Amino acid sequence: MPIFRDVKTYLYRYFLMANTFDPFVTIITDARSPTLVLPESIYHQYTNHVTINCTIVTREHRTYEVWLVKVVDRLQFDDGWEYFVRAEDIRGGYILFFERQSLYEFVVKVFTCNFVERPPQYRFFVEMKKTHVERARLAIPMSFWREHIEDQIHDTSRAILMCKGRRYNVPIIQGHGKALMEHGDCREFMDRSGIVEDSTCVFTLIGYECVVFKVKLLDA
Structure with a gap:
C-alpha cells in the first residue's frame, strides 16, 4: 500500500509538472527587432514542436497572432511579433511579463523602464x-x-x-x-x-x- 501511494504521488506530481506552464519575463533591448528569443527555461516543453501559431493577449483583451518557431537550438516569436510591438507601442527597456495559459496562449503585462506596470491603453x-x-x-x-x-x-x-x-x-x-x-x-x-x-x-x-x-x- 505505501508503494502504491508513492506511485500515485509521483504520477500526480508528474502530471502537474507536465501541465504547468511557467510564466517568464523578458526585457526588450531592441524594439525594432522582428523577433523575440524566448528563455531557455521553457524549451523542454516545446521539444516536439517546430512551429506553433500562438496568441498574445493584452490586459485590455486585444489579441495578436504570432508564430513561435524553433531556429536551430532557440525558440523565438517570429511572424507577427513586430506588428504586436508596433501596435502596442512597446519600447526599448520595457519589461514584458508573459503568463502562459497553454503552449500557445500567452497573456502579457507591460512594465515601463521604471518597473511600473503600464496603465491600460485603449x-x-x-x-x-x-x-x-x-x-x-x-x-x-x-x-x-x-x-x-x-x-x-x-x-x-x-x-x-x-x-x-x-x-x-x-x-x-x-x-x-x-x-x-x-x-x-x-x-x-x-x-x-x-x-x-x-x-x-x-x-x-x-x-x-x-x-x-x-x-x-x-x-x-
Missing part, C-alpha cells in the same frame, strides 16, 4: 479604405465610443489627433448610430501624416478633457 485600429482617404472622414467604432468615450469624456464635440509631432483639431459628428471625425483639420491630417489607401492606423485614447488620440501608422 485603442482601435483602422484599415484605411479609398473612401476614408478621398473624403477625409474617419469613424470611431461605436463599441469603442460607448465603452471609453460617451459617458466618460465631457467634451465629445471634437477630437484632437496627435501624429508625428503635429496636432490636428477635428470635429466629431454624431448621428444615425455613428461618430464621425471629419472636416476641420481632417484633410490636413490625412495629407501631412502620409496616410494612403491600405494604411493601418492605430488610434490610442490619451486625453479625457476632450477626445484626444495619439495616432500611429503601422506601415510607416
Whole structure:
C-alpha cells in the first residue's frame, strides 16, 4: 500500500509538472527587432514542436497572432511579433511579463523602464479604405465610443489627433448610430501624416478633457 501511494504521488506530481506552464519575463533591448528569443527555461516543453501559431493577449483583451518557431537550438516569436510591438507601442527597456495559459496562449503585462506596470491603453485600429482617404472622414467604432468615450469624456464635440509631432483639431459628428471625425483639420491630417489607401492606423485614447488620440501608422 505505501508503494502504491508513492506511485500515485509521483504520477500526480508528474502530471502537474507536465501541465504547468511557467510564466517568464523578458526585457526588450531592441524594439525594432522582428523577433523575440524566448528563455531557455521553457524549451523542454516545446521539444516536439517546430512551429506553433500562438496568441498574445493584452490586459485590455486585444489579441495578436504570432508564430513561435524553433531556429536551430532557440525558440523565438517570429511572424507577427513586430506588428504586436508596433501596435502596442512597446519600447526599448520595457519589461514584458508573459503568463502562459497553454503552449500557445500567452497573456502579457507591460512594465515601463521604471518597473511600473503600464496603465491600460485603449485603442482601435483602422484599415484605411479609398473612401476614408478621398473624403477625409474617419469613424470611431461605436463599441469603442460607448465603452471609453460617451459617458466618460465631457467634451465629445471634437477630437484632437496627435501624429508625428503635429496636432490636428477635428470635429466629431454624431448621428444615425455613428461618430464621425471629419472636416476641420481632417484633410490636413490625412495629407501631412502620409496616410494612403491600405494604411493601418492605430488610434490610442490619451486625453479625457476632450477626445484626444495619439495616432500611429503601422506601415510607416
